[in-house]
Amino acid sequence: MNIQFFKTAQSSKPLVWKIRFGLFLFLPLVLLAFTTKIAASSEVSVVKRDGKIGKYLAGRHAQSIDDSNSAINYFEDLLSSKNNNLGIQDTLFYLLVKSGKTQKASPLAHKIAKTDSKSAPLAKLFVSLVYIKEGKYQEALDTIKKIENSGINYFSRTIIISWLHTANINFKTGIALLKKEMKNPAYVAIFAPHAALISEYAGKPELSRKYFDDALLQYRQVGANLTRLIGEFYERNDEQSKALNIYRNFNKLSENETLFRYALERIQQNKPEIIKLSVNRGVAEGLYHLSSSIRRQNQYQSILLSRLAIFMYPEFSFAKLRLADQLTEENLLDEALAIYKKLSQEKVYAWLARLRVARIYDYQNKLDEAEKILLAMAKERPKELDPLINLGNMYRGRDKHRQAARYFEKAKTRIRNWMPMHWRLLYSSGASLERLKRWPAAEKDFLKALELKPDQPSVLNYLGYSWIEQGKHLLKSKAMIEKAAKQRPRSGHIIDSLGWVQYRLGDYDQAVKNLERAVLISPADPTINEHLGDVYWKVGRKLEAGYQWERALSLEPEKNQMKSIKKKIKTGL
Structure with a gap:
């Protein structure tokens, strides 16, 4: 049984993957290297005739169901009697970092960093962060240089080493490292924001503006993290109107007025962000940026980087908010809820955090508690x-x-x-x-929604399909659904609507193609399976029609639909 931290690169060919907050921008990366597989064989030595097998298996089970706290307890107990078992140390260290228990992780990191364990790269990174927090920049530099310079390490090393040189009053060396990497256009989006932050820390705000502008050119739509970085930069440098514009532009393009609510309020009240940059915060920003960049590729690896970012800068509210969002996506609801509740007591994201708390209660089937919170907010x-x-x-x-x-x-x-x-x-x-x-x-x-957002695919599909079901505006519905399908070609429901309007218009050949495609995309949808059965019947494929109806019936359709399907199975159309 293997545990993956960050995979060790197996090939020299870089993978190209999408940066989290940029659209259509790809960054070549070897899949993540500073944490790795822990082989089961390294831990199996624990399972001997020493009475520990129960705790080992219980810890493994707890880990498999994402009960990190229980798993930590079991492995800590095992380690107390198996102090030198590297496999147990690796597993426990990973769990502690993933759970944000960094104080407990620190002693293990120092031990593992001195070994050739496969998790040693993560341990060395952790130890270097400890040194940075202690102001021991040379020790941090010496430690991080020992990490293999590949995969995600390539980016984390470069950003952190640049900060360390700058901290040692060697800005030219630090910025030169980033400028060298930015000769590759694919890397500008990753490194330019940190070149801007380092320049600001070194007292060169004009250079910061240049690097932020370089970063902005890489995006069709600026994401939340870059919006925050640039907005706070303008606030710190007494350019409130520019900060206001970038926050408002994000709200307009993302249709989200909640995320930067407090930022807008503090500018309008002439109380801008005045927390100055520090080395710790700069390193934390670098770790979080990498976390957000790999979020879609690997949530667990992204969570580790977010935890390390918060370890470096405990006041990093934005990273906490996004971390809780990730934990929610991974169904780690109790961990997410704990973070949201703490954030709800802070100014910056209090409103948003309270909305998220209610959402968690909803997921936990505590609608009464969610309703109480939301009505109070309203x-x-x-x-x-x-x-x-x-x-x-x-x-x-x-x-x-x-x-x-x-x-x-x-x-x-x-x-x-x-x-x-x-x-x-x-x-x-x-x-x-x-x-x-x-x-x-x-x-x-x-219709009002389409006045506001004429090409919105969900609205086009819902209205068009409703008209089809009522037998009216079929040609108009077809045009609307075709427009939606061009925007969402992988939506089973929209492709089903397209096939269904073709069916209603008598274009059975095209209807078969699109409804078969819709079933491939959404095989567990009873309505789509029923529709495919209907069109099969119309083109004479009656045996296949019966099969699709039987399948639709097995997928637990609504009661009225169930009655209709049973009739079709019995008598056909």
């Missing part, structure tokens, strides 16, 4: 939409559309000036109203 800020929209969506997700529609309606009454971002509210509201068979009101919401 009362606290009578102009805010998010608490009511989130509450409506929680009820919609439970098919309680009457309650959902009520909250969506309350949210709509708070809007004075409709903007493109409001399409989401209208879409959710329309969906619930449609399920309540209040079609005129639902249609009104969908």
Whole structure:
């Protein structure tokens, strides 16, 4: 049984992968090297005739179900009697870092860093971070240079070494390292923001502006992290109008008014971000940037880097927020909830964290607790939409559309000036109203959503499919769904709608192709399987039609749909 930290590179050919917050920008990387596989054979020596097998297996089981706290307890107990077992040390060290228990991880890191263990690169990185926090920059430099310069180490080493040279009053050497790497255009997005931060730390803000501009040129849409870095830079350097613009541009393009709410408020109140850069914070920014860059490729490896970033800079609220989001995605809800609750007591992301706390309660089937939080927030800020929209969506997700529609309606009454971002509210509201068979009101919401966001694929699909089911506007529906399908060619529901409108228009050959494609994309959807059965029947493939209907029936469709499918199985169309 293997545990992966960061994979050791097996090939000299770089992989090209997408930077988390940039669209269509690819960065060649060898898949992650500073943490690695721990072979089961290195731990199997624990399982001897010494009465420890139960704890070992219990620890492994706890680890397999992501119960890190229990796993840590079991492996700590094992290590107390097997002090020199490197495999147990490796496993425990990994779990401690992943869980954010860095104080306990530190002694193990110093031990493992002196070995040839496969997790030694991570341990050496950790030890170098400890030295940086202690102000022992030369010791940190000596340690980090011992890490193999490949994979993710290539990037982390470069950023951290640049900071260490700058900390040792050798800015020219530090910035030269980054400039050398930025000769490769693919690396500009990674290194330019850190060249900007290092330049600012060295008292060269004009150079910082240049490097931030270089970074911005790499993106079609600026992500949250780069927005934050540049916005805070402008705030620190008394350029509040520029900071305001970059935060507002992010809100407009991302349709998200919540993330930088506090940043906008503090600028408008003339209380800008004034926390100066430090070496610790700069290194933390580098680690977090790498974490966000690999988030889609490997959540667990990204979590480790985020934990190390927070270790370096414990006040790193943005990294904590994103870490909790990652933990939520990995279904580590209790860990995420603990972080959100702490953030809800801080100024910067308090509002967003409270929304996230309610979301976690929703995931944990504690709707009453979630509703209590969201109603209190809605009362606290009578102009805010998010608490009511989130509450409506929680009820919609439970098919309680009457309650959902009520909250969506309350949210709509708070809007004075409709903007493109409001399409989401209208879409959710329309969906619930449609399920309540209040079609005129639902249609009104969908049409209003398309006025605000004319090419929005989800709205185009929902409205178009609804019209198809009602047997009206078939040609218009077809054009709308084709537009949606061009934007979302991998959406099973949209491709199903395309095949279904072709079926209703009598274009059975094209309908077969698209409905077969839709089933391949979403094989567990009963409606798509039923539709494919219908079109098979129309083209004379009656045996296959029966099979698709039987399959649709096995996928637990809704009661009304179940009755219809059973009739088709019995008598056909």
